[in-house]
Amino acid sequence: MVSPPDERDVWKQLATVVDPELPFLNVVEMGMVREVVPSEAGGWLVRITPTYSGCPATDVIMQDIRRVLSALTADVEVEVVHHPAWTTDWIGEEAREKMSAHGIAPPIGSHADKSFLLGKKQTVPCPLCGSTSTRLVSAFGSTACKAHYTCNDCLEPFDHFKCF
Amino acid sequence: MAAQEHIRYIARLGDDAVVLGQRLSEWCGHGPILEEDIALTNLSLDYIGQARALYTHAGALEAQGHGEDHFAYFRDEEAFENHLMVELPKGDFGFTVMRQFLFATFAYLRMEALAGQTTDPELAAIAAKSVKELRYHVEHARDWVVRLGDGTAESRERLHRSLEQLWPYTGELFTPDAVDTWAETAGMAPDLARLKARWDDVITAALTEATLGRPEDGWMQAGGKAGRHTEHLGYLLAEMQSLARKHPGVTW
Numbered sequence: 251m252v253s254p255p256d257e258r259d260v261w262k263q264l265a266t267v268v269d270p271e272l273p274f275l276n277v278v279e280m281g282m283v284r285e286v287v288p289s290e291a292g293g294w295l296v297r298i299t300p301t302y303s304g305c306p307a308t309d310v311i312m313q314d315i316r317r318v319l320s321a322l323t324a325d326v327e328v329e330v331v332h333h334p335a336w337t338t339d340w341i342g343e344e345a346r347e348k349m350s351a352h353g354i355a356p357p358i359g360s361h362a363d364k365s366f367l368l369g370k371k372q373t374v375p376c377p378l379c380g381s382t383s384t385r386l387v388s389a390f391g392s393t394a395c396k397a398h399y400t401c402n403d404c405l406e407p408f409d410h411f412k413c414f
Numbered sequence: 415m416a417a418q419e420h421i422r423y424i425a426r427l428g429d430d431a432v433v434l435g436q437r438l439s440e441w442c443g444h445g446p447i448l449e450e451d452i453a454l455t456n457l458s459l460d461y462i463g464q465a466r467a468l469y470t471h472a473g474a475l476e477a478q479g480h481g482e483d484h485f486a487y488f489r490d491e492e493a494f495e496n497h498l499m500v501e502l503p504k505g506d507f508g509f510t511v512m513r514q515f516l517f518a519t520f521a522y523l524r525m526e527a528l529a530g531q532t533t534d535p536e537l538a539a540i541a542a543k544s545v546k547e548l549r550y551h552v553e554h555a556r557d558w559v560v561r562l563g564d565g566t567a568e569s570r571e572r573l574h575r576s577l578e579q580l581w582p583y584t585g586e587l588f589t590p591d592a593v594d595t596w597a598e599t600a601g602m603a604p605d606l607a608r609l610k611a612r613w614d615d616v617i618t619a620a621l622t623e624a625t626l627g628r629p630e631d632g633w634m635q636a637g638g639k640a641g642r643h644t645e646h647l648g649y650l651l652a653e654m655q656s657l658a659r660k661h662p663g664v665t666w
């Protein structure tokens with residue numbers, strides 16, 4: 251009989267699953283893994299929160315998670331939880347730095363901010379030169395979770411990961 | 415099994431989302447510029463994602479083995495209870511952004527209220543997710559309404575015309591029927607009169623900024639929530655449902 255994997259092995263496997271739209275970030279860094287807890291069957295239960303409903307990458311990510319965990323052992327179950335809803339607030343500091351390093355301006359502010367209803371705009375600094383003089387080109391960029399900006403100073407285009 | 419009104423309330427939230435999502439998808443390859451082609455189809459994806467979750471939930475409440483596809487593809491026009499506004503043809507870009515602004519602001523405020531209720535936790539979870547997406551829909555549409563309203567004579571005229579055409583469809587958003595009243599009494603749905611007060615503030619501010627002004631309330635269209643639709647819904651459903659009906663259960 252094979253003994254159940256260590257909790258650390260489960261986390262290690264989860265860290266090999268990347269978001270296909272942000273391939274330098276894994277699902278743990280994205281805050282999609284809510285918890286790993288002992289299951290009733292004596293193995294592990296992994297609770298995952300998908301990023302957002304319109305995201306076409308979600309199905310691929312969930313498939314990948316099930317694939318790497320089933321390779322580990324049969325004693326790992328995956329459960330999808332919708333509550334509380336995933337938020338960009340769960341993306342860690344290190345992951346935000348990685349985004350910047352890859353030319354993507356990380357999420358800014360809180361999703362609870364309602365000032366947009368009256369047309370208030372956020373300043374998104376350029377991840378390449380740091381300038382705060384930037385302009386929105388399109389609210390929906392290369393993927394639904396990103397907006398497309400251009401820097402007025404270095405003139406480079408860049409993506410901004412929106413706050414959800 | 416849950417109350418009929420409960421199931422209908424959830425299913426009609428899905429109906430609004432799937433019909434508007436289908437309308438927006440018609441812009442794919444037809445946007446005025448590449449960025450907007452991408453934006454409108456992304457909005458479409460968000461609504462279809464919301465509809466999937468809502469229909470799945472309605473099916474679970476109903477407990478008769480109906481999945482999301484049943485609600486989207488295997489019901490006829492009369493069974494759809496979406497607001498009439500979302501089924502109107504996509505029109506020009508000005509009409510589409512004006513509808514997006516009027517409807518997405520309503521949808522945002524409604525989902526925000528649904529995210530805060532505790533009567534139906536699954537609905538609260540779906541709403542909490544949807545509200546974050548709708549925020550960007552409101553922002554996107556508001557920007558365009560202001561830019562085109564306070565734009566050239568041509569863009570202003572088109573926005574003005576769209577607003578006049580759409581306004582009679584706004585009354586239905588805030589007129590409760592028996593299902594709405596049931597859901598409000600159950601502590602699930604928000605009071606539509608209070609929702610309207612907030613909607614009015616947001617709409618009036620943007621329309622003023624767009625130099626369009628808020629139209630006077632006159633005679634209002636109604637019937638969507640009772641399954642009485644404009645002639646446009648039938649055509650939309652025929653296109654959306656034909657594949658699934660011709661090849662039931664098809665996968666690829």
Ligand SMILES: [Zn+2]
Nearest residue numbers: 376379401404
């Ligand atoms: Zn720059």
